[in-house]
Amino acid sequence: MTATRTAVVWCADWPVVAAGIPATEPAVVLHANRVVACSAAARAEGVRRGLRKREAQGRCPGLTVVAADPERDARAFEAVAAAVEVMTPRVEIVRPGVLAFPARGPSRYFGGDEAVARLALEHASRVAGAVGVGVADGLFAALLAARGGVVRAGAGIPAPARTTVVEPGASAAFLAPLPVAAFEQARPEPDTTELCDLLRRLGLRTVGAVADLPPARMVERFGPLGTLLSRLARGLEERPPAPREVPLDLVVQIELDPPAERVETAAFVARTAAAELGERLERRGLTCTRLGIEVVTEHDETRARRWRHEGGLDAVGIADRVRWQLDGWLGPQVAHADRPTGGIAVLRLVPDQVVADDGRQLGFWGGLRAVDERATRAVARLQGLLGPDAVTVPERRGGRGPGERVALVPAHGVRLGQPAAAGDADRPWPGHLPAPAPAIVHREPVPVELVDATGESVRVSGRGLLVGTPARIPSLGEVTGWAGPWPCEERWWDPAAARRRARLQVTLADGTAHLLSLEAGRWTVEATYD
Amino acid sequence: MGWRNPPIPWRELERRLSSWEPAPGVEADGGDAPAWSRKRAPYTRPDSLVRAAPSVPYAELHCHTNFSFLDGASHPQELAEEAARLGLSALAVTDHDGLYGIVRFAEAAREVGLPTVFGAELTLGIDRAPVGEADPPGDHLVVLARGPEGYARLSRAIATAHLRGGEKGRPVTDLADLADRHDGHWQVLTGCRKGAVNRALVEQGPAAGQRALDRLVEAFGRERVTVELWDHGDPLDPARNDALVRLAMAAGVDVVATGNVHYATPSRRPLATALAAVRSRRSLDEVEGWLPAAAGACLRSGAEQARRFARSTTPG
Numbered sequence: 001m002t003a004t005r006t007a008v009v010w011c012a013d014w015p016v017v018a019a020g021i022p023a024t025e026p027a028v029v030l031h032a033n034r035v036v037a038c039s040a041a042a043r044a045e046g047v048r049r050g051l052r053k054r055e056a057q058g059r060c061p062g063l064t065v066v067a068a069d070p071e072r073d074a075r076a077f078e079a080v081a082a083a084v085e086v087m088t089p090r091v092e093i094v095r096p097g098v099l100a101f102p103a104r105g106p107s108r109y110f111g112g113d114e115a116v117a118r119l120a121l122e123h124a125s126r127v128a129g130a131v132g133v134g135v136a137d138g139l140f141a142a143l144l145a146a147r148g149g150v151v152r153a154g155a156g157i158p159a160p161a162r163t164t165v166v167e168p169g170a171s172a173a174f175l176a177p178l179p180v181a182a183f184e185q186a187r188p189e190p191d192t193t194e195l196c197d198l199l200r201r202l203g204l205r206t207v208g209a210v211a212d213l214p215p216a217r218m219v220e221r222f223g224p225l226g227t228l229l230s231r232l233a234r235g236l237e238e239r240p241p242a243p244r245e246v247p248l249d250l251v252v253q254i255e256l257d258p259p260a261e262r263v264e265t266a267a268f269v270a271r272t273a274a275a276e277l278g279e280r281l282e283r284r285g286l287t288c289t290r291l292g293i294e295v296v297t298e299h300d301e302t303r304a305r306r307w308r309h310e311g312g313l314d315a316v317g318i319a320d321r322v323r324w325q326l327d328g329w330l331g332p333q334v335a336h337a338d339r340p341t342g343g344i345a346v347l348r349l350v351p352d353q354v355v356a357d358d359g360r361q362l363g364f365w366g367g368l369r370a371v372d373e374r375a376t377r378a379v380a381r382l383q384g385l386l387g388p389d390a391v392t393v394p395e396r397r398g399g400r401g402p403g404e405r406v407a408l409v410p411a412h413g414v415r416l417g418q419p420a421a422a423g424d425a426d427r428p429w430p431g432h433l434p435a436p437a438p439a440i441v442h443r444e445p446v447p448v449e450l451v452d453a454t455g456e457s458v459r460v461s462g463r464g465l466l467v468g469t470p471a472r473i474p475s476l477g478e479v480t481g482w483a484g485p486w487p488c489e490e491r492w493w494d495p496a497a498a499r500r501r502a503r504l505q506v507t508l509a510d511g512t513a514h515l516l517s518l519e520a521g522r523w524t525v526e527a528t529y530d
Numbered sequence: 531m532g533w534r535n536p537p538i539p540w541r542e543l544e545r546r547l548s549s550w551e552p553a554p555g556v557e558a559d560g561g562d563a564p565a566w567s568r569k570r571a572p573y574t575r576p577d578s579l580v581r582a583a584p585s586v587p588y589a590e591l592h593c594h595t596n597f598s599f600l601d602g603a604s605h606p607q608e609l610a611e612e613a614a615r616l617g618l619s620a621l622a623v624t625d626h627d628g629l630y631g632i633v634r635f636a637e638a639a640r641e642v643g644l645p646t647v648f649g650a651e652l653t654l655g656i657d658r659a660p661v662g663e664a665d666p667p668g669d670h671l672v673v674l675a676r677g678p679e680g681y682a683r684l685s686r687a688i689a690t691a692h693l694r695g696g697e698k699g700r701p702v703t704d705l706a707d708l709a710d711r712h713d714g715h716w717q718v719l720t721g722c723r724k725g726a727v728n729r730a731l732v733e734q735g736p737a738a739g740q741r742a743l744d745r746l747v748e749a750f751g752r753e754r755v756t757v758e759l760w761d762h763g764d765p766l767d768p769a770r771n772d773a774l775v776r777l778a779m780a781a782g783v784d785v786v787a788t789g790n791v792h793y794a795t796p797s798r799r800p801l802a803t804a805l806a807a808v809r810s811r812r813s814l815d816e817v818e819g820w821l822p823a824a825a826g827a828c829l830r831s832g833a834e835q836a837r838r839f840a841r842s843t844t845p846g
Contacts, residue, residue, distance in 0.1 A: 398819045424819045428665070431823025434765045463796060464763040464824060465837055486765045487824035492800050493814045503765075 003138030003171065003237045005113075007103040009084055009120050010146035011077075012130035013037050014097025018076035019066045023129050026060045028053075031068035040130065071324055073097065078328025081305060082338070083123045087116070092290065092306040095188070096324070098143060100308065103135050117163035136166035139308075140186045140232045141175055147185070171235030176208030183207070183229055186238075195225055207233045250284075252277045252349040259298045259343030263323075263330045266295075266344050270322040277349045278315025285356060288313045292350035293325045298342035303329050306352055316377055318349065379411050398424030400432040400488055401503075402515060402527040403441040431488060433503070438515055438527035445524035448473050450504075450516060460485045460502040460518055470506060476525075478509035485518070547801045548596075548603070573607055573634070575641040582617030588832025589620035591647060592672055592719060592758060592788035597631030598651075600809035603793040603802035606635035609829065612794035614642040616831040622647030624672050627692070627701045629685060648681055649674035650688060651721065654704055663810060665820060669726040671708075671746075672719035672758065680715030687711045709749035718750045719758040720774075722790045727757065731773055739773070743781045755783045760790040761838045762826025771839075787839050789830050796825035 011017060015029040015037035026042035028035045035056050038047045045060035057063050073096035081099055085091050088106045093099050106116045113135040124131045134145025145164040166174045175182065180196045204210050210218070211233035218226035228238055254273045260266035281288055291313055294304040305328075307313075307321045329340065382391045392408035399405050405425075450458045451472050458468040464487040470479045484504035491497045501519035503526070508514070513529035594602030595609055604612075606623060613621040621644055623635045632648050639646045649672060656668035675681035687708060691701035712718075720727040720743070727746065731739030746755045757778035759771040778785045793802050807817045830838070 400823055427819025429819050430821070431764045463828075463830070463834065464826065465834065483768075484765070485763070487763050487826075489799065489824050491814075491818065492803070 003141075003235060005103040005107065005135070005137060005168065006100055006139050006142040007106070007113075007116055007120060007133065007135045008094075008098060008100045008139065008142040008146040009080070009124045010132045010134070010143065011080060011097045011124070011128040012132065013039055014077065014128075015068060015073050016066070017129040018073045018096065019069075021064060021066070025064060026062055027064035027066060028056050029066050029068050036068050070096065070320070071327060074321075074324030075327040075331050075333060078305075078325070078334075079127045080124055081328075083127045084120055086123060087119055090306070092308045094139070094143075094308045098146075100139055100142065103142075107135075113165045114163070117165055121163055133163045134166070135164075136174065137168060137171040137235055138232075138237055140182075140238070141166055141171035141235055143185055144175060144178060144182055172208075172211060172233075175233060175235060176206060176211060178207045179205060180207060180210060183232060186232055187228070191225060192229075195222060195229065199229075211235075250277070250280055250286075250351050250354065252280070254347045256343070256345055256347065259345040261343040263326050266326045266330065266347065267323045270326060270347060271319045273347055273349050274319035274322055275315050277318055277351065281351065281354065286351075286354040287356075288318070288351040288354050290351070290353035291318060291321060292348075292352045293322055294346075294348040294350060295326075295329065295340075295344045296346040296348075297340040298345045299340070301340045301342065303340065316381075322347075322349065383411060396425040398427050398429055400429055400490065401517075402433050402438050405432070405437070431486060433486075433515070436529070439530035440528040442525060442527060445517065445526050447522060447524050448475055448516070450479075450506075450518075450523045458523075459521070460487065460504075464502065466504075470504070473506070473508070476508055476510075476512075476514070480507050480509050482506045544596075547804055548605070548798070573637045573641055575638075576611065579611055579614060579642060581614045581643055582831075584617035584619065584832050586832030586836045587619050588787075588830075588835055589622070589645075589647070590618055590789055590791060590829060591622045591649075591674060591786060592624055592651075592722070592760075593621060593791035593829070594625055594651070595623055595631035595635060597628065598625040598792075600805045601626060601792065602631075603798045603805055604795075606631045607638040608794045609791070610635055610638035610642055610644050612829045613639075614644045616829060618644070618829070618831070620645035620647055621829075622649050622674055624649040624651045624674070626651050627653055627688060629681075629688065647674055648684075650684060652688070652691070652703065652708070653701060654708075654726070656700060656702075666809075668724070669729065670721040670724040671726070672721045673708075673712075674717040674719065676715050676717055680712075683711050683713065683715055705745060705749050712750055712754070714751065714754060716750065716754060718746060718755050719786065719788065720746065720756070721758060722760065725758070727777065728770070728774070731777065732770070736773060736777065739777050740780060743777050743783070747781055747783060752782055755781075757781075757783055757785045758790075759785055759787050759839070761787075762790070762822060763824055763838075764822075764826065787835055789835070790827055791829050792827040793825075794829050796828050798828070799825035802827070 013023070016027050016039045017023070019027070019029060021027040021039060023040045025039060026045055026047070027039045028042055028047060029037040030053055033053050035047060035049050035051045035053075037049065038056070042056070042060050042063060047056045047060050047063070051059075053065065057065075077093065077096040077099075081091050081093055084099060084101070087110075088101045090105075091099055091101045103113060103116055107113050110116050110119055117133040117135050121131055121133045124133070132146040132148055134142045134147070136142040136145045145166050148162055148164055180199045183196050184192050186192075199210065204213070210229055213230065215227065215230040215234075218230040220226075222229070231238060252273045254269055256266070256269055260269065277288070289309060291307045291309070292304060293307065294302065296302050305325055307325070309317060313321070326344075328334075330344075379391055379393065389410050391411040393411045394406045395409045397405060397407050450470050451474065452458055452468040453471040456468055458466060458470050461467050464485065466485055470482050472478055482504055485502040486504070487502045489500045491499065499519065501517050504516045504518070506514055506516055514525050515527040515529070517524050517526040590613065593609060595606040596602045596604060597606070602625065609621065609623070621639070623631050623646070625631050627650060629648065629650055636646055652671045652673055653668040654671060656666075673684055675684050687703065688701065691703035691707075694702040719725075722728070727739050727742045730742040743755070743757065757774050759774055761767045761771065775785055793799065803814065803817075803821050806821060807814045810817050810820070
């Protein structure tokens with residue numbers, strides 16, 4: 001079965017256009033000090049994606065620099081989507097800058113793919129800068145066609161205002177000569193970039209070379225991502241057609257009372273709805289590859305938009321898109337005539353297409369897992385809410401005591417997703433506290449007394465032996481057993497940090513266990529085992 | 531260490547750290563290097579030294595003097611005196627790959643009335659001189675001479691190993707070589723943390739430890755191998771000793787408690803750690819993760835060892 005006939009509208013350098021900069025002005029959009037997009041004028045001066053800010057400015061001194069803002073991109077793109085929507089109701093936003101719609105119906109109505117492409121170009125060009133439109137079998141081929149077969153805008157400036165139509169059944173042939181970097185266009189995620197790089201190093205330089213490989217080999221070696229790339233390369237849909245009815249109970253509908261007039265209010269509710277949908281999907285082991293966002297205002301006006309996402313949207317991704325979309329409908333940039341007249345009364349999230357969540361493939365040599373990624377994003381969210389220094393993550397350290405082996409460090413200084421360890425963590429540290437580690441390390445050690453049967457204080461001699469037999473901790477209870485003492489004399493060369501102490505593990509009659517520490521003649525509870 | 535340290539000769543640094551007073555009557559330099567014409571003054575026993583009557587008989591069989599360069603932190607005389615003070619039945623000197631410390635030790639031991647054992651801790655299977663490494667490579671094996679013949683054979687084995695290595699600090703020998711040389715005149719201890727048996731036990735588990743012990747038994751004979759136990763107050767020492775006892779029982783060899791001594795008294799620990807830092811060519815801060823937690827490697831009396839090992843066998 002061949003792929004769905006799809007039309008793609010591609011807006012060149014969308015982040016730049018969204019920032020409101022004309023294409024004739026040299027400008028770049030930066031994220032993390034790297035160029036993520038540049039205007040045609042800047043490209044003519046030799047500015048490329050991936051350059052550092054300073055390198056870019058070096059090549060093009062008059063450069064306008066704008067910070068990346070996905071929300072701005074999404075907000076502005078709503079105008080393009082609305083412009084194309086006059087032709088067909090089934091517009092899907094793939095990502096800000098790229099939208100797609102099924103071409104079969106419009107093509108019959110307007111008289112051929114060429115006509116559809118020209119019309120879409122006309123509508124989109126009115127609101128966006130340089131636009132390309134492609135029609136082909138499958139989203140991937142159509143997207144590349146829209147880009148005029150240019151994978152990476154290199155030396156040549158992509159000619160604006162062009163349409164490319166790939167004949168039915170010719171998608172695979174159209175894709176075959178393109179370099180493997182084309183896959184990144186279909187799925188701009190780090191794992192795709194990595195895999196493309198690997199494919200190149202393995203000698204698979206073109207999409208055609210990947211298509212020639214047996215699909216079974218691809219899945220064997222590269223997992224789900226390999227399957228995906230193999231399917232894309234052969235001009236098929238990203239996933240095998242799965243006529244799965246979307247279960248009705250996945251639709252999340254939230255009624256807002258009173259209706260939300262402002263984006264912020266609606267977005268707040270949307271976050272709850274997104275979390276709800278994410279949880280429902282997760283419970284069924286599904287992920288959403290196409291999401292419909294619908295609102296109904298108090299005056300019964302409706303707005304609806306579909307978002308596609310190849311990797312599948314999780315709760316955070318859903319929340320992002322809903323916020324962007326609400327911004328696109330209600331944001332301050334929207335002309336008065338286009339605005340809904342009333343506040344939003346109903347918000348509905350409709351998972352339009354769901355697939356089984358098969359997780360992400362682990363890198364061949366380990367690497368990021370989906371869970372790590374989720375944790376990373378959660379930490380980033382918290383940092384946004386609480387401030388960068390307020391969020392700390394544990395890091396393994398070297399040391400002998402229970403409180404020294406792990407330290408909390410600000411999350412922004414750490415590469416999340418990798419087990420963090422200071423340089424000295426892997427040294428042997430003779431005499432360190434053996435596993436299992438105590439569950440509670442008291443921030444302020446609790447002073448206690450340790451006495452023998454006659455009530456005399458138990459001490460540790462200078463030669464590391466107990467003086468007296470531990471019998472009781474008056475504030476905690478009878479001692480039933482102990483291990484140690486383990487003397488620990490650290491850093492005698494550093495008067496500020498020198499410590500001499502001895503540790504003793506004790507179990508008490510009530511079943512609890514504690515780690516005691518004797519320093520300067522005083523016992524404290526340093527940690528408690530659970 | 532910064533760049534502004536004054537140029538201090540090694541002997542001065544060592545003298546200051548160990549607060550070793552030069553023998554009276556020796557001027558300027560107390561060294562006894564061959565180029566120095568003065569003869570070393572004979573050892574004189576301090577008047578205050580009283581040899582204690584031991585309550586628990588105990589001989590220390592694993593002890594490094596400062597002739598184990600950058601490892602031991604006490605002079606042979608100091609160790610002999612301390613051993614006498616503690617009332618040890620005997621003290622064995624087992625320096626790394628050499629018998630260097632024995633002359634001074636024997637002199638002092640005779641003066642203080644301490645029975646002696648001579649031996650060495652041999653290093654097996656190193657391929658390079660361990661310069662500037664925090665944890666030098668190679669398996670250790672403690673060899674004690676059982677009488678003059680054993681001493682001669684040990685001395686020959688060490689000399690041959692050093693000649694074979696052709697480089698300072700790199701003796702080349704292996705178990706098969708040593709097995710040919712002992713002829714029943716040696717007593718072999720399994721050694722410290724870096725002994726083959728301990729290393730196999732800790733890194734690969736009891737089965738590997740057993741195999742390592744069996745190899746020693748095969749090379750030296752069941753009667754001539756002894757499994758060494760020590761307790762420096764490390765949390766894991768008792769558990770390791772228990773495991774070693776099980777290995778020894780399975781192999782049918784004896785066990786012996788030692789102190790794996792590197793200095794006479796706990797007060798020498800700062801010196802010992804400074805030496806470890808110099809050996810590994812790191813600052814004390816950098817080498818901290820390899821340093822023992824406390825001053826465990828000192829000489830101990832029989833009674834003290836008995837208390838430590840009593841705890842070892844009845845944990846908690």
